[in-house]
Amino acid sequence: MTYHKIHVGDIIDVTITGIQPYGAFALLPDHTSGLIHISEISDRFVRSVGNYVSMGEKIKVKVIDIDPHTHQAKLSLKAVNKKRRFRRHRQQIVETPKGFQPLKDMMPRWISRGINKEEDV
Numbered sequence: 001m002t003y004h005k006i007h008v009g010d011i012i013d014v015t016i017t018g019i020q021p022y023g024a025f026a027l028l029p030d031h032t033s034g035l036i037h038i039s040e041i042s043d044r045f046v047r048s049v050g051n052y053v054s055m056g057e058k059i060k061v062k063v064i065d066i067d068p069h070t071h072q073a074k075l076s077l078k079a080v081n082k083k084r085r086f087r088r089h090r091q092q093i094v095e096t097p098k099g100f101q102p103l104k105d106m107m108p109r110w111i112s113r114g115i116n117k118e119e120d121v
Helices: 101-120
Strands: 011-020 023-027 033-037 058-066 073-076
Touching: 033 058
Parallel strands: 033 073
Antiparallel strands: 011 023, 011 058, 023 033, 058 073
């Protein structure tokens, strides 16, 4: 079995071993553990860590710190993949048969109402 030394700043492959409300635990290639804190999951608001990672999933993370006493790593997912999104299925917006025509038809009326309201002030 080959081990390699992991350093702060390295981008490594890890396996998710646990998910908690505050973050996800991961197994590193050198068989130590690390934590991806919820604040390091995404730049956006993270309602649930489980929307971003799942148990057993292999992902790339950046090592942002290593505790010299416990050898546990602090990891960041957002530093590696800024575009990673949660897995909720997004509903596709379906265009109506009339398309944008109703908006085009109403726009002059809405603009006129807006101008008249400003004049009343």
